Amino acid sequence: MIDKILDKYGARDAGANDNESQEEVVVDDLGAFGFLRGSRERATMLELRRKDGSILAVAYGYMDKAEFDPSDGITLHLAGQQVRIKGRNLNVEVHPKVRLFEAICRHRVPWIQECGDSDGLMATSDKLVIEAIDW
Numbered sequence: 001m002i003d004k005i006l007d008k009y010g011a012r013d014a015g016a017n018d019n020e021s022q023e024e025v026v027v028d029d030l031g032a033f034g035f036l037r038g039s040r041e042r043a044t045m046l047e048l049r050r051k052d053g054s055i056l057a058v059a060y061g062y063m064d065k066a067e068f069d070p071s072d073g074i075t076l077h078l079a080g081q082q083v084r085i086k087g088r089n090l091n092v093e094v095h096p097k098v099r100l101f102e103a104i105c106r107h108r109v110p111w112i113q114e115c116g117d118s119d120g121l122m123a124t125s126d127k128l129v130i131e132a133i134d135w
Contacts (some may be wrong), residue, residue, distance in 0.1 A: 009090045014107070027110055031096050032087075036108045046076075046104070047111035048083060048133045056135055060107045068101045085112060087130040091135065094128050 025041055027034045034041060043096040048056045062079040069075075091101050103109045115129050 009094050011043065013078060028095070030098070031129075032094075032115065032128050033100055033103070033112045034110045035095070035103055038108060042107040043110040044107075044109055046109060048135065049111060049113040050133055051114040056083075066101070066105055074101055074104070081135065084132075084134040085134045087115070087128070087135070088128060089128045090130075092128050100128060 009089055021060060023060070028037055034114045038041040043060060045057045045059055048058065058076075058078050058081075064079070066077070067075045068091055070091070072084075073090055075094075076083040076085070091099055093099055112130060112133065115131060
């Protein structure tokens with residue numbers, strides 16, 4: 001009797017896991033940063049990529065606060081460490097309803113990348129350009 005109850009209620013539906021495995025995280029490459037498109041998607045880490053090839057990954061869970069100042073850029077306060085993101089148009093809408101600072105605050109940015117020198121010079125005046133990431 002107990003075996004029949006366990007078989008009936010304890011069996012997992014094979015189709016339930018198929019949907020989870022087929023869902024893939026879609027990251028839009030917006031040039032200076034990646035953006036998680038799914039409305040429920042959240043990044044656990046933020047990769048900070050410098051133009052020299054060095055990368056620092058920080059956990060969003062350690063972010064105490066984030067500040068945006070048009071003259072100073074974006075400052076992330078992470079468990080006793082500060083990360084400064086400097087550039088142009090850091091709060092411009094790069095895609096409909098997508099702004100870098102807002103996306104960082106909502107954990108929707110998996111990576112940020114410094115722009116190469118020539119790319120920064122060739123960028124139009126209204127384009128978001130990350131000139132330096134300091135940690």
